[in-house]
Amino acid sequence: MRLLRTFAAILITLAGAALITALWFRELTETAVIDAVLGAIYLIIGIGLFGRSRFTLFVALVVPALDAAWLLHRTPAASLDAVLAARLSLDLLVVLSAALVLALRLARRR
Secondary structure, three states, X not given: OHXXXXXXXXXXXXXXXXXXXXXXXXXXXXXXXXXXXXXXXXXXXXXXXXXXXXXXXXXXXXXXXXXXXXXXXHOOHHHOOHHHHHHHHHHHHHHHXXXXXXXXXXXXXX
């Protein structure tokens, strides 16, 4: 369980760093700034996942899921490139990892 939580923490931390780093490689627009703020939020979630809080697991479920839904809503499926597909994949891996850790933790309490 600890290994899966660490895996989710590493994934979301790398995703956050990538979103912030993308500011140097793209035009500075509203979307770029929103992505950078989301990257900062991902970094905070990643730091929290290295701890023991259940709250961080809930946040790691909700925020990447909302980001993936927003990204799918904003981008037509025909124009989905490799970078956006990788971003969606990372978000979904984090959501699945956090959900599994949360389910195992709640099952262990019973």
